[in-house]
Each structure stands twice: as structure tokens, then as C-alpha cells.
Amino acid sequence: MTNANLRLILGAATALGLGAATQTFAQDSIYVPLLTYRTGPYAGSGIPIADGMRDYLTMLNERDGGIGGVRIDIEECETGYDTKKGLECYEQVKPKKPVVMNPWSTGLTLSIIPKASVDKIPILSMAYGLSAAARGNVFPWVFNPPATYWDGFSQMLEYIANKEGGGVEKLKGKKIGYIYLDAGFGREPLPLIEQLSKDFGFTPTLYPVAGTDMQNQSAQWLNVRRDRPDYMIMFGWGALNPTAIKEAVKINYPMDKFVSIWWVGEDDVKAAGDGAKGFRELNWHAVGAEFPALKDIQTRVVEKGKSQSPKEKVGSNLYNRGLYNGMLIAEAIVNAQKVTGRKVVNGEDVRRGLESLNVDEARLKQIGLEGFSGPVKLTCADHNGHFPTYVQRWDGEKFVKDSDWIKPMSAKVDPLLEADAKSYAEKNAPWPARTEACDNKS
Amino acid sequence: MNPLYQIFVDPFVQMAGAPDLFAQTIWEGFVGGMLYALIALGYVLIFKASGVFNFAQGIMMVFAALTLVGLHEMGVHAYIALLLTLGVMYLLAVGVERAVLRPLVNQPDIILFMATFGLTYLLIGAGELVFGGNPKTMIAKELGLPSGGIDFNILGGLVSLQRIDIAAAVIASILVAGLAAFFQYTRVGRALRAVADDHQAALSVGISLNEIWVVVWFAAGVVALATGVMWGARSNVSFALQIVALKALPVLILGGFTSVPGAIVGGLVVGIGEKLGEFYWGPLLGGGIESWLAYVIALAFLLFRPHGLFGEKIIERI
Numbered sequence: 077m078t079n080a081n082l083r084l085i086l087g088a089a090t091a092l093g094l095g096a097a098t099q100t101f102a103q104d105s106i107y108v109p110l111l112t113y114r115t116g117p118y119a120g121s122g123i124p125i126a127d128g129m130r131d132y133l134t135m136l137n138e139r140d141g142g143i144g145g146v147r148i149d150i151e152e153c154e155t156g157y158d159t160k161k162g163l164e165c166y167e168q169v170k171p172k173k174p175v176v177m178n179p180w181s182t183g184l185t186l187s188i189i190p191k192a193s194v195d196k197i198p199i200l201s202m203a204y205g206l207s208a209a210a211r212g213n214v215f216p217w218v219f220n221p222p223a224t225y226w227d228g229f230s231q232m233l234e235y236i237a238n239k240e241g242g243g244v245e246k247l248k249g250k251k252i253g254y255i256y257l258d259a260g261f262g263r264e265p266l267p268l269i270e271q272l273s274k275d276f277g278f279t280p281t282l283y284p285v286a287g288t289d290m291q292n293q294s295a296q297w298l299n300v301r302r303d304r305p306d307y308m309i310m311f312g313w314g315a316l317n318p319t320a321i322k323e324a325v326k327i328n329y330p331m332d333k334f335v336s337i338w339w340v341g342e343d344d345v346k347a348a349g350d351g352a353k354g355f356r357e358l359n360w361h362a363v364g365a366e367f368p369a370l371k372d373i374q375t376r377v378v379e380k381g382k383s384q385s386p387k388e389k390v391g392s393n394l395y396n397r398g399l400y401n402g403m404l405i406a407e408a409i410v411n412a413q414k415v416t417g418r419k420v421v422n423g424e425d426v427r428r429g430l431e432s433l434n435v436d437e438a439r440l441k442q443i444g445l446e447g448f449s450g451p452v453k454l455t456c457a458d459h460n461g462h463f464p465t466y467v468q469r470w471d472g473e474k475f476v477k478d479s480d481w482i483k484p485m486s487a488k489v490d491p492l493l494e495a496d497a498k499s500y501a502e503k504n505a506p507w508p509a510r511t512e513a514c515d516n517k518s
Numbered sequence: 519m520n521p522l523y524q525i526f527v528d529p530f531v532q533m534a535g536a537p538d539l540f541a542q543t544i545w546e547g548f549v550g551g552m553l554y555a556l557i558a559l560g561y562v563l564i565f566k567a568s569g570v571f572n573f574a575q576g577i578m579m580v581f582a583a584l585t586l587v588g589l590h591e592m593g594v595h596a597y598i599a600l601l602l603t604l605g606v607m608y609l610l611a612v613g614v615e616r617a618v619l620r621p622l623v624n625q626p627d628i629i630l631f632m633a634t635f636g637l638t639y640l641l642i643g644a645g646e647l648v649f650g651g652n653p654k655t656m657i658a659k660e661l662g663l664p665s666g667g668i669d670f671n672i673l674g675g676l677v678s679l680q681r682i683d684i685a686a687a688v689i690a691s692i693l694v695a696g697l698a699a700f701f702q703y704t705r706v707g708r709a710l711r712a713v714a715d716d717h718q719a720a721l722s723v724g725i726s727l728n729e730i731w732v733v734v735w736f737a738a739g740v741v742a743l744a745t746g747v748m749w750g751a752r753s754n755v756s757f758a759l760q761i762v763a764l765k766a767l768p769v770l771i772l773g774g775f776t777s778v779p780g781a782i783v784g785g786l787v788v789g790i791g792e793k794l795g796e797f798y799w800g801p802l803l804g805g806g807i808e809s810w811l812a813y814v815i816a817l818a819f820l821l822f823r824p825h826g827l828f829g830e831k832i833i834e835r836i
Contacts, residue, residue: 114646114651115642115646115651115757116757116758117756117757117761118758119651119652119653119756119757120651120652120653120754120756120758122651123650123651123652258806282804282805283805284804284806285806286806286808286809287761288761288764288765289806289808289809290758290761291749291752291754291758291759291761291762292550292753292762292808294546294793295543295546295792295797295800295808296805298542298546298793298797299796299797299800299801299805301539301542302536302539302797314756314758315653315753315754315756315758318653318753318754319752319753319754322752326667326678326680327678328678343652343653346655347653347655347753
């Protein structure tokens with residue numbers, strides 16, 4: 077046998093072997109990649125979220141042998157919260173047939189939205205990403221429950237109006253500062269702010285913070301001191317959050333008038349010391365580890381050395397945020413198995429599973445998360461749900477609930493979302509019309 | 519309002535109308551500028567001694583601060599942790615000299631520059647492996663650094679100085695002055711300047727390049743530690759701090775890569791300039807101009823002083 081023939085045979089054998097291995101891999105497990113960031117400037121926010129997501133799915137593998145008897149193949153890809161690296165991760169995991177993509181970056185989400193329908197991989201951008209993606213008829217492959225950034229902003233306005241005595245008319249004449257990461261994430265609510273400021277008569281003052289200046293915000297806060305906004309709203313991430321809170325303390329900005337979107341962790345506030353008492357942020361789930369599912373994570377994952385999280389971080393705000401994301405992934409797979417009757421589901425199946433997601437109180441109790449969060453239900457038309465959130469307050473040691481559940485201003489936000497979705501489709505023409513069948517119209 | 523008025527008149531009217539805010543802005547810029555100067559000094563020292571732009575200076579700052587906080591978290595007393603961190607930075611200097619500089623001696627500058635890239639990723643990896651990627655709170659209180667602020671009701675308003683910022687400015691000034699004196703008046707300093715002028719000539723008069731490199735890299739490590747402590751206390755200790763170090767680039771363009779006074783003046787010009795720019799002119803451009811304004815200031819200076827404010831004018835024969 078010549079060397080060339082030998083190489084050909086070996087090559088063919090290797091290819092067959094690989095093919096067989098892939099086949100076995102595909103039949104034995106459900107592949108769930110997690111695009112995370114445990115390194116770089118945003119690791120402070122990324123690590124607890126990655127831990128929460130991973131630990132919940134690992135717990136299902138350890139306790140139940142996976143979902144419906146099929147093990148979940150969890151793989152992390154480090155993006156560093158960098159869209160370019162995130163896209164590399166996307167291409168890297170794509171051949172392994174992921175059933176759902178969790179980008180954990182608004183910038184990355186915006187980049188892969190056009191790919192989702194082509195690659196048949198649903199995107200789960202949980203409470204981040206493109207707000208207009210809530211419109212399932214335009215974005216059948218994108219899901220962003222339980223609330224959009226636009227919902228969140230309107231909920232903060234509602235909270236402010238309530239503090240002022242109730243009714244949005246109380247916003248009239250107020251000056252509302254908006255400090256934000258000057259990136260896709262922070263810029264996302266700007267069109268809404270422009271519209272709502274006209275509708276409600278408040279004056280917005282904008283304080284963008286470049287990614288390179290996250291730890292160097294004194295000029296922005298001097299502007300705050302000069303402008304004296306009645307309230308401050310923050311859309312921060314990574315190192316922006318602790319620095320902003322420290323700077324706010326430094327200029328004696330009243331903490332009870334400083335409200336953030338849902339991305340501030342305990343460590344971000346602790347860094348500012350006692351002066352941060354009273355700081356507020358939105359949330360939609362509980363903080364703490366006193367839930368059966370979290371106890372299972374402690375005993376079956378953390379204590380067995382299968383988690384990267386320190387024990388004391390289990391139950392913290394952003395850890396639970398990641399856990400909630402893990403729960404949504406798992407429930408979408410459970411649903412996909414129900415809808416299709418198949419145990420080993422693919423991306424198209426999970427898209428259907430997400431579209432008919434219905435995690436009600438009974439289901440939350442069943443999965444060990446009773447009272448952890450409100451129910452979440454999606455439909456073909458509504459991929460978000462626009463669920464209420466509440467405001468939590470930092471008491472110096474922990475976050476405590478500070479308000480009732482606050483509904484988004486849907487009457488104002490929904491038409492804007494509709495218009496934005498339409499505008500997105502027009503700008504990205506020819507945007508494919510929805511052809512996917514609907515399992516759940518209401 | 520007339521745009522020309524907004525650009526050329528209104529900011530100065532605001533400065534005169536609220537002198538307390540003007541003073542506050544200058545102070546914030548001064549503190550930031552001193553810290554930029556300190557970072558730039560680390561670059562200058564190494565550039566002078568080995569002719570290489572040390573890309574790893576930013577991560578050295580993070581690594582030093584992480585080591586300090588990490589050791590303290592392991593139960594080591596703050597001051598002992600500080601000494602041990604200095605020891606680690608010394609070992610790093612020796613390691614760099616042995617593993618990077620010595621084998622690459624006489625190689626083109628670009629090779630050495632690329633080696634500092636490698637060092638950057640090595641330190642990032644080592645830092646994350648040992649201490650994790652989670653941000654940490656600087657042990658400012660344990661190190662005896664002050665906290666809180668002092669308010670002055672002056673200039674028709676309030677000027678508030680944070681004690682940690684005062685400490686940062688004082689420590690940075692002492693370090694800058696101390697290092698400048700050390701390299702100006704001591705035997706090692708003269709040797710460094712000889713090495714900076716001509717490696718071969720320095721070798722011919724018995725100066726040990728290897729020793730000088732260790733001393734300089736250790737000095738850069740000390741500077742990195744001081745900057746990491748101060749900036750970490752103002753924000754937190756995380757890998758995001760290395761981005762702050764990039765602000766030293768316009769400082770170096772402005773001050774020149776070989777000038778210690780240039781680093782100081784450049785740091786202050788950039789620090790104060792960017793704060794004034796962001797505060798008085800930023801709103802005209804939608805805010806957030808600080809991130810690029812420093813480079814514009816540096817480029818404007820380059821138009822008139824291509825070698826920087828204090829850089830050496832090098833004439834090469836062709």
C-alpha cells in the first residue's frame with residue numbers, strides 16, 4: 077500500500093469515527109452552550125451570572141439525570157463581554173447543534189439576531205438585548221422574558237411617580253438623570269426616554285460613560301452635581317456600577333433617589349460603604365438561598381466541588397439572576413420535549429418550547445422555586461411577557477424589598493415597541509416574514 | 519443659542535459664575551492627572567532603561583493590587599501583605615530580566631515590545647488563576663489610608679475633597695519626586711541614564727545591564743503597586759483597571775517617552791484637560807468626550823512639539 081493510500085484510508089476512518097462520535101453525542105445529550113465572561117472588565121457581573129446558570133443546569137444533571145432523562149451537555153465559551161469574541165464563540169459552538177443561545181451581551185445579541193432564523197438556533201436574551209425583539213411575529217427566534225429594558229425604564233418612572241405621590245403627571249417638570257454604559261446596552265432605552273420625556277413632561281439629562289472610563293467617572297458626577305437632577309436612573313454593568321455608586325456617595329447624591337436597572341450585585345454596592353444605604357434597583361426574583369432548588373444546588377453541586385462559585389455567593393442577586401436564566405433554558409427544553417414528543421430536542425424544538433413557555437405558580441413549586449419569582453408565560457406574538465418587577469433597597473448589608481410589584485407602562489411602551497420592531501425589519505430588509513407555525517396563540 | 523457662543527464664551531461664563539465647581543473640577547483633574555503621571559512614569563522608566571514600550575504596565579498595576587488584596591484575604595496582615603507584594607514585584611522584575619530581556623538582548627525593539635504583550639497575557643492568566651476574576655475591594659482602611667471627605671464652604675459654594683484623593687495626590691507626588699531624585703542623583707540613577715543613552719557604551723564602562731533592568735522593572739512594579747492601591751481605593755480592584763492605564767498613552771505622547779518631568783506635566787495636562795473638557799464642553803457634544811479628548815489634546819501638542827513637551831529630539835544619520 078502506498079503512503080498516499082494509507083493516508084486516505086486513515087483519513088476516511090478518522091472522518092467516520094468523528095461522524096459516529098458526533099452521532100452518539102447528538103443522541104445522548106442536549107447541547108447548551110453558555111456564552112459567559114469570567115475574565116476582563118465585566119467579570120464582576122459575569123461571574124455570578126455564569127455560576128448561577130451553570131449550577132442550575134448541573135444540578136438537574138446530578139439530581140434528575142438531565143431533563144426528561146437526557147443529560148444536558150453544558151459548555152462555556154468565554155466572550156469577555158466583547159462582541160467580536162462573542163461572535164467567535166457563536167461560530168465555534170454552532171456546529172455542535174446548540175438548542176439555545178445565551179449571548180449575555182446586548183451588543184452580541186444585536187449581532188446574532190439576523191443569524192438566528194438562518195441557523196435555526198433560538199436566542200434567549202433574558203431581560204436584555206433588543207427590546208423590540210419581544211414582538212414574536214417579527215422576531216420568531218428571539219426571546220427576552222420577563223421584561224424588556226423599555227419596560228424596566230418605564231417601571232422606574234412609575235416608581236418615581238409613586239414616590240412623588242402617584243400618577244405620571246407627577247413627573248412633569250422633574251429633571252431625571254440617566255447615567256449609562258455608552259454601548260448597545262446603555263443606549264437601548266434612549267428612543268423611549270426621548271418619547272416619554274415629551275409625553276410626561278420631564279427633562280432628561282444624559283450622562284454616558286465610555287467603557288474605557290468606567291472607573292473614571294468623576295466628571296460625569298460633577299455634571300450631576302451641577303445639573304441637580306431630581307432622580308438618577310442607571311443602566312450600568314461591570315466596573316461601571318461600583319464606581320458610579322461610590323461617586324454618587326462622594327457628591328452626597330441622595331441614595332433614595334438613585335435607581336438602577338436590574339444589573340447591580342451586592343459587591344457593587346458594598347464597595348461604596350455605608351453611604352450606599354438606600355440605593356435602589358429593580359428586580360423580579362428573590363435574593364437568598366432558602367429555596368429547595370437552591371438547597372439542591374448547595375448539596376449536589378457546590379458541596380461536591382462541581383461549581384465554580386464560592387458557597388457564600390449562592391443566593392446572591394446576580395447568582396440568582398443566572399439561576400433564573402438556567403431555569404428558563406431548562407423549562408424551554410421540558411416544554412420542547414412535551415410539544416414534540418421527542419426527548420432529544422434541537423434548536424427548532426426549543427424555539428417552540430420557548431414560544432409556549434408557561435411557568436406558573438404550580439410549576440415553580442414543582443421545580444423547587446416557589447415564591448422565587450412571579451410566573452412567566454410567553455406566546456407566539458409576545459416573546460417577553462412584560463411582567464412586573466419590584467424595587468429593592470440596599471440596607472447596608474443586603475437587598476430588601478422596597479415596593480410592590482410594578483407593571484410596565486404598556487400603554488406607552490407597547491406601541492413604541494411595535495413601531496421599533498417594524499422599523500428594524502424595514503432597516504434590515506428583506507427581513508424574513510414569519511413562516512414558523514404557532515403552537516400557542518394565547 | 520449661538521454655537522460659537524456656546525463653545526467659546528459660555529464655558530468661561532460658567533467657570534466665573536460657579537467658581538466652586540470650577541475648583542472642584544480642577545481638583546478632580548489634578549488627582550486623576552497625578553495618577554496618570556504615576557502610570558506614565560512606569561512606562562518612562564522602562565523605556566529609558568531598555569528602549570521598550572512596556573505594554574504590560576497596566577496589567578502590572580492590576581496584578582500588584584490583586585496580589586496585595588489577595589494576600590490579605592488569605593489572612594495576611596495588611597502591612598505584611600504590602601511587603602510581600604513588593605517581594606512579588608521584585609521577583610517579577612528578576613523573572614522578566616532573566617526570561618524575557620536577557621534572551622532577547624540586541625533583538626529589534628519590536629520583538630521586545632511583542633514580548634511585553636506576552637507578559638501581559640501571562641500576568642492576566644496568572645492573576646485570574648490565583649485570585650479569580652471577581653472584583654475585590656481595596657484594603658484602604660487596613661493600610662491606614664483615610665476615608666470620607668472634607669467640605670470647604672468657599673468660592674460661593676462647596677468644594678469637597680475626598681481624603682483618599684488627597685492621600686493619592688500626596689503619595690503620587692512623593693513617589694514621583696522620590697523616583698526623580700533617585701534616578702537623578704544616585705549611582706544607580708546615573709547608570710540608568712547611561713544605559714538609556716547607549717547600551718554598549720554603558721557596558722564598556724562596567725555597568726551591568728542586567729542589574730539595571732531588574733532595578734528599573736522593580737521601580738516600575740512599585741509604581742504599579744502604588745497606582746493600583748490608589749485607583750483601587752477610588753473604585754475597586756478588577757481587571758478593568760488595566761484600561762485606565764491606557765490613559766497614560768496620551769500622557770506619554772504629550773510628555774515624551776523618555777522624560778520624567780514630561781510624564782508629570784503630561785499627566786496633569788491630560789488629567790485636568792479631560793475633566794474641564796468633559797464638564798464644560800462635554801454637554802455640547804452629548805457627553806462622554808473624556809474617552810477621546812485626551813488623545814485630541816496630545817495630538818494638538820504633537821503638531822507643535824513632535825517629540826512631546828520634554829522628549830528628546832533624536833537626529834539619526836541616514
